[in-house]
Amino acid sequence: MPPPDATPEVAASLGSARTSANPLLPLTVRGVCLQRSGRTLLDDVNFVLESRDIQVILGPNGAGKSLLLRVLHGLITPDQGTIDWGGRSPQLAQADLGMVLQRPVMLRRSVLANLTFALAHSRVPRQQRRQRALDALQRAELQDLAQQPAPRLSGGEAQRLAILRAWVQRPRVLFFDEPCANLDPRSTQKIEHLIREVHASGTQVILTTHDLTQARRLAGEVLFIANGRIQEQSAASTFFQSPASPEAAAYLEGQLLV
Numbered sequence: 250m251p252p253p254d255a256t257p258e259v260a261a262s263l264g265s266a267r268t269s270a271n272p273l274l275p276l277t278v279r280g281v282c283l284q285r286s287g288r289t290l291l292d293d294v295n296f297v298l299e300s301r302d303i304q305v306i307l308g309p310n311g312a313g314k315s316l317l318l319r320v321l322h323g324l325i326t327p328d329q330g331t332i333d334w335g336g337r338s339p340q341l342a343q344a345d346l347g348m349v350l351q352r353p354v355m356l357r358r359s360v361l362a363n364l365t366f367a368l369a370h371s372r373v374p375r376q377q378r379r380q381r382a383l384d385a386l387q388r389a390e391l392q393d394l395a396q397q398p399a400p401r402l403s404g405g406e407a408q409r410l411a412i413l414r415a416w417v418q419r420p421r422v423l424f425f426d427e428p429c430a431n432l433d434p435r436s437t438q439k440i441e442h443l444i445r446e447v448h449a450s451g452t453q454v455i456l457t458t459h460d461l462t463q464a465r466r467l468a469g470e471v472l473f474i475a476n477g478r479i480q481e482q483s484a485a486s487t488f489f490q491s492p493a494s495p496e497a498a499a500y501l502e503g504q505l506l507v
């Protein structure tokens with residue numbers, strides 16, 4: 250069974266455990282367009298995120314979910330439009346933004362050293378790093394693998410370590426790009442549990458998925474994207490009961506979107 254939710258003290262040693270308002274919210278996206286090789290990949294994207302709920306960007310393969318995350322993070326500059334994180338550009342917000350990729354890249358060091366390296370990067374004093382890393386590993390049930398080389402971890406274990414590595418740096422916002430792609434149900438359950446803990450610690454979670462069942466389990470709010478356009482933004486309960494856009498209705502019925 251997954252461990253119980255983090256106490257505030259444990260969450261504080263792992264992540265942000267913030268109760269104050271998130272200074273990066275609202276996130277305001279206006280008129281974002283991205284073209285590559287003559288194709289429009291993001292097409293006049295407009296939305297405002299202000300809810301502290303878990304935000305899920307849902308849509309079919311190739312809809313533009315990963316590109317949108319990269320634009321929000323400031324890794325890609327759009328051809329048109331603006332992104333405003335509570336008054337800051339993505340570049341100015343970047344130190345408070347984290348990203349967990351679909352296929353994490355592990356440092357060729359031990360599991361523990363992957364975390365202490367991340368803590369050093371966040372300027373955590375040397376004498377605190379080992380204990381904070383061990384606490385984090387315990388939360389993700391990875392403590393028995395602390396001395397193992399990280400590149401030897403299974404896909405699910407590596408993804409849990411990647412989440413810890415991002416979380417210990419205390420981002421205000423953590424993006425998850427299809428974090429459970431190609432993982433089995435048990436690994437998915439453990440990762441979703443960690444994602445809920447990240448969220449409970451006060452870090453804003455913005456996650457992409459094409460998996461309706463995962464969106465139903467995690468989402469507080471849904472942004473539905475197809476063909477590079479946000480078709481709909483709704484509270485999850487509204488979205489799954491009565492989607493407003495024909496594209497979302499078709500997707501929920503299992504129809505292929507082209």
Ligand SMILES: Nc1ncnc2c1ncn2[C@@H]1O[C@H](COP(=O)(O)OP(=O)(O)OP(=O)(O)O)[C@@H](O)[C@H]1O
Nearest residue numbers: 285286290309310311312313314315316317427459
């Ligand atoms: N650098 C690029 N140049 C040209 N096309 C690109 C580039 N990067 C992505 N694309 C295309 O943009 C579209 C959207 O890609 P993106 O990776 O954002 O989709 P996605 O919704 O995340 O899909 P998936 O669920 O499969 O990960 C795809 O058709 C992809 O081939």
